[in-house]
Each structure stands twice: as C-alpha cells, then as structure tokens.
Amino acid sequence: MTTPVPVTCPLCEATCGLLVTPTxxxxxxxxxxxxxxxxxxxxxxxxxxxxxxEDPDRLRAPLVKRDGEFVEVSWEEAYAEIERRLPAxxxxxxxxxxxxxxxxxxxxxLAGALYLRPLIKALGTRNIFxxxxxxxxxxMFVAGYLFGDVATIPVPDLDRTDYLLVLGGNPLVSNxxxxxxxxxxxxxxxxxxxxxxxxxxxxxTRTAEAASEHLAIRPGTxxxxxxxxxxxxxxxxxxxxxxxxxxxxxxxEVRSLAADFPPEAVAERTGIEAETIRRLARxxxxxxxxVVYGRMGTTTSAFGTxxxxxxxxxxxxxxxxxxxxxxxxxxAAAGQPNTRPGPRKPFRHGRWRSRVSDLPEVMxxxxxxxxxxxxxxxxxxxxxxxxxxCGNPVVSVPxxxxxxxxxxxxxxxxxxxxxxxxxxxxxxxxxxxxTPLERAHYDLxxxxxxxxxIARWSEPVLPTEVPPDWHAMVRIAAIASGAxxxxxxxxxxxxxxxxLAQLNGVEPATGLHGPERLxxxxxxxxxxxxxxxxxxxxxxxxxxxxxxxxxxxxLSTASGLVDLAxxxxxxxxxxxxxxxxxxxxxxxxxxxGRRHLRSNNSWMHNVPTLVGGTNTCTxxxxxxxxxxLRLEDGGRAAVASAAGRVEVAVEVTDTIRSGVVSLPHGxxxxxxxxxxxxxxxxxxxxxxxxxxxxxxxxxxxxxxxIPVTVAPV
Ligand SMILES: Nc1nc2c(c(=O)[nH]1)N[C@H]1C(S)=C(S)[C@@H](COP(=O)(O)OP(=O)(O)OC[C@H]3O[C@@H](n4cnc5c(=O)[nH]c(N)nc54)[C@H](O)[C@@H]3O)O[C@H]1N2
Ligand SMILES: Nc1nc2c(c(=O)[nH]1)N[C@H]1C(S)=C(S)[C@@H](COP(=O)(O)OP(=O)(O)OC[C@H]3O[C@@H](n4cnc5c(=O)[nH]c(N)nc54)[C@H](O)[C@@H]3O)O[C@H]1N2
Ligand code: SF4
Ligand SMILES: [Mo]
Numbered sequence: 001m002t003t004p005v006p007v008t009c010p011l012c013e014a015t016c017g018l019l020v021t022p023t024x025x026x027x028x029x030x031x032x033x034x035x036x037x038x039x040x041x042x043x044x045x046x047x048x049x050x051x052x053x054e055d056p057d058r059l060r061a062p063l064v065k066r067d068g069e070f071v072e073v074s075w076e077e078a079y080a081e082i083e084r085r086l087p088a089x090x091x092x093x094x095x096x097x098x099x100x101x102x103x104x105x106x107x108x109x110l111a112g113a114l115y116l117r118p119l120i121k122a123l124g125t126r127n128i129f130x131x132x133x134x135x136x137x138x139x140m141f142v143a144g145y146l147f148g149d150v151a152t153i154p155v156p157d158l159d160r161t162d163y164l165l166v167l168g169g170n171p172l173v174s175n176x177x178x179x180x181x182x183x184x185x186x187x188x189x190x191x192x193x194x195x196x197x198x199x200x201x202x203x204x205t206r207t208a209e210a211a212s213e214h215l216a217i218r219p220g221t222x223x224x225x226x227x228x229x230x231x232x233x234x235x236x237x238x239x240x241x242x243x244x245x246x247x248x249x250x251x252x253e254v255r256s257l258a259a260d261f262p263p264e265a266v267a268e269r270t271g272i273e274a275e276t277i278r279r280l281a282r283x284x285x286x287x288x289x290x291v292v293y294g295r296m297g298t299t300t301s302a303f304g305t306x307x308x309x310x311x312x313x314x315x316x317x318x319x320x321x322x323x324x325x326x327x328x329x330x331x332a333a334a335g336q337p338n339t340r341p342g343p344r345k346p347f348r349h350g351r352w353r354s355r356v357s358d359l360p361e362v363m364x365x366x367x368x369x370x371x372x373x374x375x376x377x378x379x380x381x382x383x384x385x386x387x388x389x390c391g392n393p394v395v396s397v398p399x400x401x402x403x404x405x406x407x408x409x410x411x412x413x414x415x416x417x418x419x420x421x422x423x424x425x426x427x428x429x430x431x432x433x434x435t436p437l438e439r440a441h442y443d444l445x446x447x448x449x450x451x452x453x454i455a456r457w458s459e460p461v462l463p464t465e466v467p468p469d470w471h472a473m474v475r476i477a478a479i480a481s482g483a484x485x486x487x488x489x490x491x492x493x494x495x496x497x498x499x500l501a502q503l504n505g506v507e508p509a510t511g512l513h514g515p516e517r518l519x520x521x522x523x524x525x526x527x528x529x530x531x532x533x534x535x536x537x538x539x540x541x542x543x544x545x546x547x548x549x550x551x552x553x554x555l556s557t558a559s560g561l562v563d564l565a566x567x568x569x570x571x572x573x574x575x576x577x578x579x580x581x582x583x584x585x586x587x588x589x590x591x592x593g594r595r596h597l598r599s600n601n602s603w604m605h606n607v608p609t610l611v612g613g614t615n616t617c618t619x620x621x622x623x624x625x626x627x628x629l630r631l632e633d634g635g636r637a638a639v640a641s642a643a644g645r646v647e648v649a650v651e652v653t654d655t656i657r658s659g660v661v662s663l664p665h666g667x668x669x670x671x672x673x674x675x676x677x678x679x680x681x682x683x684x685x686x687x688x689x690x691x692x693x694x695x696x697x698x699x700x701x702x703x704x705x706i707p708v709t710v711a712p713v
Contacts, residue, residue: 168297398689
C-alpha cells in the first residue's frame with residue numbers, strides 16, 4: 001500500500017479534496033479529512049475518479065482520420081497533419097474561417113485556465129464559441145455591467161447566511177455552481193436549521209426537499225416574480241442599501257420599472273400567489289443575513305439576463321450586497337481581474353456580431369447556437385474548420401441535428417478530447433490529454449467564485465506518457481500563428497511566461513516552468529502575495545479565511561459605482577413587457593432539464609458505477625398530465641418541439657409541476673467509442689432545442705422552458 005496522495009477533484013465546481021491511493025488491487029479514493037475546505041466530503045463522482053482513469057475506452061494516443069477511419073498515430077504525425085491542413089484553410093478563406101468551441105472542462109483544468117487565451121489570440125478569429133452561452137453567460141454579462149467586470153460576481157456567503165432564496169438551482173445534486181464549496185448538502189441543511197431556505201423551481205428537487213419551503217414556479221417566469229418582489233420592496237418602503245449606500249446609481253430607474261409589476265399582476269403568470277411574493281420580499285429585506293441566488297433555471301431561460309440582474313438588484317436594494325451572510329465578492333489568491341492594481345477597463349459587449357444571425361459578441365465569444373449556421377451558410381466568412389477543446393456541442397447545444405450535419409461538412413476539424421464522442425467523431429485529428437490523476441491541478445477559475453478564500457495545489461498522482469493538454473494548446477497556437485509545428489514547447493512557454501510576468505509587474509521565477517511558473521507569477525501579483533512554493537507546500541490547502549467586504553475597490557464600472565440600471569440590460573425591458581401582455585396559456589406543456597448526482601454533462605456515462613438506477617434518461621411527467629395524455633409509467637412517449645422529435649421512456653412523478661416535463665441533458669450516445677454509455681444511450685434533449693429561442697442581450701440558449709407536445713408511442 002502506497003501513501004495516499006491529496007488531490008483536488010476537478011470534476012465539478014465544489015473542489016473537494018480527495019485522498020487517492022494507487023494499490024495493486026486498483027485505485028482507492030476517499031475524502032480528505034485534513035482538507036481545509038472539504039474536510040472529508042466527496043460525492044459518488046469523486047469516488048469513481050479511479051474508474052474514470054482506468055476507462056478502457058479513453059484515448060491514450062492521437063487519432064487521425066484516414067479514409068473515414070480513425071487510426072492511432074504518433075504525436076509528431078498528428079501535429080504534422082494539423083500543420084498541413086489548418087494554415088491552408090486560414091490562407092484560402094481567412095482567419096474567421098477557423099472557429100473554436102471550448103467546453104466545460106476547460107474551466108476545470110490548468111491548461112484551460114492558463115493556455116486557452118494564447119490559443120484564441122493566435123487563431124485571430126471572431127468565431128469563438130463555448131459552453132458558456134448554454135450556461136452562465138447572462139450572469140457574467142450582468143456582473144460586467146453592474147460591477148464592471150464579468151468575473152466580479154457576488155456569491156452567497158453560505159456559511160454565515162440565515163436566509164437563502166434559491167431560484168433555478170439544485171445544489172444538492174449539482175454540488176453548487178457559481179458558488180464554489182464542497183458539501184452543499186451539509187451547508188444548505190445548516191442554513192435551513194438556523195434560518196430558512198426557500199427554493200423556487202418547477203421541480204421538487206432534492207434541494208427543494210431539504211429546504212424550508214418550495215415554490216413550484218411556472219418555467220420562464222422568474223423575471224416577473226423578481227420584479228414583483230422589487231415592487232414590494234419599494235411599495236412597502238423596505239429599500240435600504242446598507243454597505244452599498246452612496247455607491248449605487250440607477251435606483252430610481254429600477255423603482256419606476258417595477259412600479260408596473262405589482263404581485264397581483266404576476267401571480268397567475270408565475271403560479272405564485274401575490275401574498276407569497278410579498279412575504280418573500282419582506283423576509284429577504286427583514287432578515288439581517290439573507291441572500292438571493294439563481295442558477296441554470298434562471299440563466300438558460302427566455303429572460304436569462306433580466307433574471308440574473310434582478311437577483312443582484314434585490315440583494316443590493318435589501319442591503320445584502322457585500323455584507324457577511326449576504327452576497328459577497330470572493331478574493332482569490334491568483335488571477336482574479338478585480339484584484340489587479342491600477343485602472344481596469346469597464347466591460348462592454350457587442351464589439352462584433354455573428355455573420356448569419358447578427359448576434360452580439362460577449363466576452364470575445366459568439367453564442368453557441370450560431371455555430372451550426374456559421375458552418376452551413378455559404379458566403380464570405382463562412383466557417384470551414386473547427387477546433388474543439390474539451391467539449392461536446394453536438395450534445396450540449398440546442399439544434400443538435402443541424403450541428404451534427406454541419407460538422408460533417410467541414411474542411412478540417414481538430415479536437416482536444418479524451419473520448420471519441422458525438423462531436424469528436426467528426427474530427428480529422430483528436431489529441432487526448434492525461435487523466436485527472438495524471439496531471440497537476442489548481443482551481444484558478446473556481447476560487448474566484450468560492451464561498452471561502454482558499455488556495456490548494458495538487459501534484460499528479462500517477463506518471464504518464466500522455467503530454468499535458470497545454471502542450472497541444474501552445475503547439476496549435478504556434479501552427480495557427482505561422483510559427484509552425486517545429487518550435488519546442490519550452491520556447492513557446494518561456495515567451496508566454498515572459499509576457500504574463502511583464503503584465504503583472506513581476507519577474508518570472510527560475511527553476512519553474514509550465515503552469516507552475518505562470519501560477520507563481522499570478523500568486524506573487526495576487527492580493528496575498530503568495531508564491532507557488534508556499535502553496536505547493538500545503539497539499540491540504542491554505543485557508544485564506546471567510547469572505548471580506550470589498551466595496552468600493554472591487555468595482556470597475558466607468559462611474560466607479562454599482563450601476564444598477566445599465567442601458568445594455570434595460571434594452572431588454574420592452575421584450576419583457578411584451579411577454580407580460582401575452583395571455584397566460586394553460587393548455588400546453590413546457591420542457592425543462594435536470595441533472596443527476598452521478599452525472600457530469602455528456603461525458604461520464606461510460607463509468608459503470610455512475611450509470612443505471614435512477615441515473616437514466618427518462619421524461620418526468622406529472623400524474624395529472626400522464627392521465628390526460630394516456631402516458632404510462634415505464635411506457636414510451638414521443639416528445640416534439642418546433643425543432644425536433646425524440647422518443648423516450650416515461651417516468652410518472654409528482655415531483656414535477658403539472659404542465660411541465662423534464663429531460664436530463666447529456667444523453668443520446670450514438671456513433672461513439674463508449675462501450676458502457678452506448679448500452680443505455682438515452683436521447684439527446686438538445687434535438688428538441690430551438691436555436692431561435694435565446695436570451696436577447698447575450699444570445700444564451702433557452703434550454704429551460706421549451707414548448708413541446710407529448711404523446712404515447
Ligand atoms: N438541454 C441542456 N443543454 C445543456 C445544459 C442543460 O442543462 N440542458 N447544460 C449546459 C451546460 S451548464 C454546460 S456546462 C454544457 C456542457 O457542454 P460541453 O462542455 O460541450 O459538454 P461536456 O459534456 O461537458 O463535454 C466535455 C468534454 O470534455 C472532455 N474532457 C473531459 N475531461 C477532459 C480533459 O481532461 N481533457 C480533454 N482534452 N478533454 C476532456 C470529455 O470527453 C467531453 O467530450 O452543456 C450545456 N447544455
Ligand atoms: N451531478 C452533476 N453535477 C453537475 C453537473 C452535472 O451534469 N451533474 N453539471 C455541472 C454544470 S456544467 C453546471 S452549469 C451546474 C448547474 O448547476 P445547477 O443550476 O444547480 O443545476 P441544475 O440541475 O441545472 O438546476 C437547474 C434547476 O432549474 C430548474 N428550472 C428549470 N426551469 C426553471 C425556471 O424557469 N425557473 C426556475 N426557478 N427554475 C427552473 C430545474 O428544475 C433545475 O432544478 O451543475 C454542475 N454540476
Ligand atoms: S462534489 Fe464535485 S468536486 Fe466534490 S467529489 Fe463530487 S465531483 Fe468531485
Ligand atoms: Mo455548466
């Protein structure tokens with residue numbers, strides 16, 4: 001038995017500390033009780049990280065497609081193929097003809113956090129896409145305009161709050177998102193015990209079950225509920241800015257907008273009684289340590305930006321911004337834009353627009369729902385080549401059938417991925433990376449959303465022949481920028497380190513290289529002035545303490561204030577008023593999504609212990625709807641939307657609101673190398689997704705609240 005190695009689990013946002021022991025009988029995993037943050041907690045996914053590592057279907061060597069079949073090649077052959085084909089597309093069709101898509105794990109790897117920007121820069125294309133526009137971009141957009149930077153996001157101070165209002169999030173299952181902390185179950189139960197947790201969700205989720213109160217809202221109507229709460233705050237004179245007093249502009253604009261939305265006007269539309277809405281507003285305002293939090297159900301719906309905005313508005317108007325127990329700004333040890341000294345540029349968006357549907361750029365990216373049409377619509381600027389990094393857009397982006405067809409038409413495609421999946425099967429070259437146990441880790445991005453300030457470095461547990469993902473990123477960057485495939489990685493990395501050091505006003509350390517050296521620069525320039533050596537010397541983590549008030553220094557808006565009513569958000573109000581003028585229809589069904597504790601988007605269904613049981617792809621239908629539609633539990637149903645049709649097993653359950661059905665995403669495994677995943681493939685819910693349903697300001701896809709019809713088959 002070897003000694004257990006402490007590592008951070010990179011599989012979700014909770015950043016648990018694991019103890020991993022490689023033994024002759026296999027890899028043993030348990031929670032690390034000495035971890036400063038997770039104190040021994042782990043979930044089934046973390047526990048299966050050894051199984052994931054040993055998955056025989058996982059790629060260990062590069063693949064190149066020859067005559068329609070993948071063949072294993074050496075790394076040099078793979079890069080030679082890229083060099084032969086990528087610059088040719090750039091030369092003939094221009095830089096914008098090469099698009100890139102970055103998936104979720106890029107936020108969970110050092111390679112993604114540190115080496116993606118240089119790759120994007122080298123590509124010099126406007127056609128950058130990511131999973132963000134099927135996820136949290138509205139949240140970041142709002143932070144950009146209210147606080148000045150897309151990464152200046154206040155998070156619920158979970159460990160000190162006495163009242164948590166959750167809209168459209170299921171942290172007991174997702175383990176939390178845009179609020180990094182291990183053991184959401186323990187943390188949320190503790191709040192319910194000392195105070196109150198209210199969950200607003202069309203589904204009675206595990207979080208709703210653990211909460212003090214559950215309100216089964218009609219999908220897509222959170223903006224109206226939140227506006228009526230804001231209305232109540234003004235009408236009942238409950239507005240008090242607290243720590244933000246004197247630092248907020250735009251309060252009057254918010255007051256006059258909310259004047260038109262009294263609780264009575266939204267009760268039927270939201271399915272929540274007027275008196276309940278008033279009580280919620282009073283409870284949030286009247287509790288000294290209270291906070292409102294929203295996640296996927298609020299961002300990936302028709303009014304994603306307005307929802308995220310109103311959540312911040314309520315936290316500000318009730319004096320909970322920047323207060324212990326309220327919505328606070330984390331202060332990460334490294335790489336957080338809002339800790340950079342000197343003037344910072346206020347956020348803006350729409351610096352360019354997509355060619356076909358004229359959708360705005362946000363954070364340098366175009367909405368992912370535009371990817372398929374950018375490939376398939378001929379004309380000047382048409383996308384002819386694609387690079388995907390840790391992503392599976394064919395499964396994760398609405399309009400799957402069109403994207404699947406479009407990818408087959410590309411002149412060239414490279415994927416950095418560890419599986420042949422629904423997307424990468426279209427690639428001409430696939431470059432794999434090491435497993436989570438074979439690489440070093442530091443949660444550079446997630447600590448920026450952490451409910452406690454933490455720093456924790458992990459060394460690789462196991463040796464590997466597979467080069468780290470960042471090697472592929474810098475080598476493709478070199479090819480795309482014309483330097484070629486021959487330049488040694490070390491030379492490219494030295495140049496990057498020199499650039500980052502200069503930007504941060506420090507000298508790069510000697511004796512370090514790769515991510516270690518870049519992190520060292522960011523630690524030393526960071527607010528705690530740590531060094532890489534100090535962080536690496538504490539494998540169970542360094543606890544930098546609870547969140548501290550950060551106003552006004554954290555702000556980087558043009559006014560230097562919290563800009564509560566920015567034009568870029570108010571522009572969407574006419575659309576909201578239009579929706580408010582529509583009659584409330586009660587005859588149709590709407591589709592929403594759900595996650596399972598043992599799932600991870602589209603890519604962990606090949607781990608035997610994680611699939612099966614309750615983690616199967618079924619359509620949740622309320623008993624009343626099942627009776628009306630003659631659907632049987634265990635029977636099959638055809639679900640159709642304006643965009644597509646799927647057939648799936650029915651699960652009758654009263655956990656879902658009547659009039660609403662739910663399907664998990666990440667399923668529909670076809671044409672892939674996944675011997676376990678293809679046994680019970682499920683259906684791809686994004687075949688029902690309609691690319692024309694978007695949040696207007698950001699173009700973020702609506703994956704929650706899609707009108708559908710359901711019939712027995
Ligand atoms: N209908 C619907 N659609 C949704 C959602 C929803 O709730 N409903 N959720 C959305 C959200 S929140 C997200 S984040 C997206 C996710 O969308 P994507 O990021 O496009 O999809 P993932 O399934 O996370 O795919 C991750 C890929 O990374 C690969 N990978 C994993 N680890 C590594 C690694 O270490 N190195 C490399 N090179 N590759 C790796 C996996 O094999 C997999 O192919 O889906 C979105 N789509
Ligand atoms: N086990 C597991 N954990 C994960 C993932 C996973 O796939 N599996 N994925 C990770 C990723 S990439 C992310 S982004 C996070 C997401 O983290 P969460 O947002 O916490 O997770 P979801 O399960 O998507 O929760 C969204 C909730 O919104 C509800 N909802 C749908 N429509 C509406 C609406 O109109 N209004 C309201 N109020 N609620 C609505 C849904 O019923 C659902 O319960 O989870 C992460 N963690
Ligand atoms: S909760 Fe997330 S970070 Fe913790 S063990 Fe599970 S997957 Fe890993
Ligand atoms: Mo996500």
